Amino acid sequence: AQTVTQSQPEMSVQEAETVTLSCTYDTSESNYYLFWYKQPPSRQMILVIRQEAYKQQNATENRFSVNFQKAAKSFSLKISDSQLGDTAMYFCAFTYNTDKLIFGTGTRLQVFP
Amino acid sequence: NAGVTQTPKFRVLKTGQSMTLLCAQDMNHEYMYWYRQDPGMGLRLIHYSVGEGTTAKGEVPDGYNVSRLKKQNFLLGLESAAPSQTSVYFCASTLDGYYNEQFFGPGTRLTVL
Numbered sequence: 001a002q003t004v005t006q007s008q009p010e011m012s013v014q015e016a017e018t019v020t021l022s023c024t025y026d027t028s029e030s031n032y033y034l035f036w037y038k039q040p041p042s043r044q045m046i047l048v049i050r051q052e053a054y055k056q057q058n059a060t061e062n063r064f065s066v067n068f069q070k071a072a073k074s075f076s077l078k079i080s081d082s083q084l085g086d087t088a089m090y091f092c093a094f095t096y097n098t099d100k101l102i103f104g105t106g107t108r109l110q111v112f113p
Numbered sequence: 114n115a116g117v118t119q120t121p122k123f124r125v126l127k128t129g130q131s132m133t134l135l136c137a138q139d140m141n142h143e144y145m146y147w148y149r150q151d152p153g154m155g156l157r158l159i160h161y162s163v164g165e166g167t168t169a170k171g172e173v174p175d176g177y178n179v180s181r182l183k184k185q186n187f188l189l190g191l192e193s194a195a196p197s198q199t200s201v202y203f204c205a206s207t208l209d210g211y212y213n214e215q216f217f218g219p220g221t222r223l224t225v226l
Contacts, residue, residue, distance in 0.1 A: 009153075033211070033212045035214075037215075042219070043201070043219060043220045044217055044218070044219045044220070045203065045205075045215075045217040046217070047214045047215070050214065052212070091155060091156065095211045095212065096211075097211070098211055099144065099161060099163055099169070099210075099211050100146075100158055100161065100171065100172075100211065101156075101158070101211070101215065103155040103156040103157075104155055105153060105154060105155040106155055
């Protein structure tokens with residue numbers, strides 16, 4: 001069975017600092033996709049970043065980047081220059097050749113001024 | 114472009130009552146999903162659809178039914194609500210595959226007394 005684990009229920013960071021959120025997954029598939037979704041207090045989920053497993057280069061989107069370690073089955077999210085608007089729940093998600101996403105349990109990030 | 118909308122935003126039911134949640138998307142997406150979100154459990158897939166007229170079971174389908182009579186709409190029904198169905202329900206859609214970004218609605222908070 002495919003599983004996604006986020007071992008940090010809560011994290012906090014000071015504004016302008018850098019924070020890394022952890023995600024590990026378990027799969028025997030070789031080609032798959034990984035995502036980080038953000039859920040702000042308004043509740044509506046939005047995509048932060050997406051990684052294709054066959055691409056060795058780590059995905060980046062402005063201040064957001066990932067550290068994808070395929071052999072270790074690790075997919076961490078780094079947020080640089082944290083902003084108050086980054087305060088949210090962050091979900092790691094995984095999918096492979098199916099029609100479904102498997103989500104982790106989430107990490108609540110609080111950015112302090 | 115409204116994106117993904119959900120109706121209603123809040124609802125309180127008594128045990129045994131029935132209701133239908135409506136999800137609508139205006140992006141011409143093929144795939145649509147219903148999730149429930151419970152504290153500490155991330156998002157769990159209830160049912161999904163890969164096109165008009167199709168539906169399939171997800172991880173937690175019991176107690177729910179769905180219909181996709183029109184491409185833009187995906188309905189989630191509770192025939193006989195139970196307190197265990199108290200949750201926040203999210204609808205999502207994606208263009209045409211598991212590897213694409215999912216676009217989420219704002220959620221419906223349902224309380225079953």
